[in-house]
Amino acid sequence: MENFTDILKQPFVWGLALGLILAFFAWKSGISTKIRLSRDIRRLENELRELQGHLNTQLKINAQGNQSLQDELKTLKEQNENLRISNATLQSKPGRAEVKQYQIMEAAVRQMREQAPGFAPAWEKALRDAESEFEAGENGLRRLVRKVMPAIGYQAGNGGAGDDKDDPN
Incomplete structure (x- = not known):
């Protein structure tokens, strides 16, 4: 034991012991830091995966x-x-109303050619007759004939009157 106490009294041994103690604490600190950092890395990798999954989901929804x-x-x-x-x-x-009014006016003009003496009263009478004829001809065979050939449908309604063969105009 005396040898051991002599060895402990040497300054080199004190320096070596102090160096080993410092190295041990540095090594222990390094190990604990490494463990803490590896836990942080795993946690951050998990967060990164979650965020990437969330981002992918959000991008799919937006797309x-x-x-x-x-x-x-x-x-x-x-x-x-x-x-x-x-x-x-x-x-x-042209709209349906314009076509109807045109057909009525055409029938009235044909009647006016027959009854020319007093233009205004004859025109009004012819217009009323044409309107009533048009309304009466909305059903049945007259309507079909008028759809196929509108001018014939009105001439048939007048009994063939209003034919332009006799009219010099």
Whole structure:
């Protein structure tokens, strides 16, 4: 034991012991830091996976929403174009009311050619007669004939009167 106490009295041994103690504490601190950092890395990797999953889910939802909006926009553009074409077509065609009024006026003019003496009273009478004839001809065979050939339908209603063969104009 005396040898051991002599060895402990040496300054080298004190320096070595102090160095080993410092190395032990540094090593222990390094190990604990490594363990703590590895736990932090695992926690952060899990958070990163969760965030990536959330981001992927959010991007899918946004993509589906954008796709549905684009589909709806495409549908609305097609409907808009169809409505624009329909509107242009309808504006270029005369309406049913205008066609009806034209047919009534045509029948009235034919009657005026027959009854020319007093223009105004004859015109009013002819207009009323044409309107009543048109309303009466809305049903049955007269309507079918008028749809096929409008001028013949009114001449048939007048009993063939208003034929332009006798009229010099």
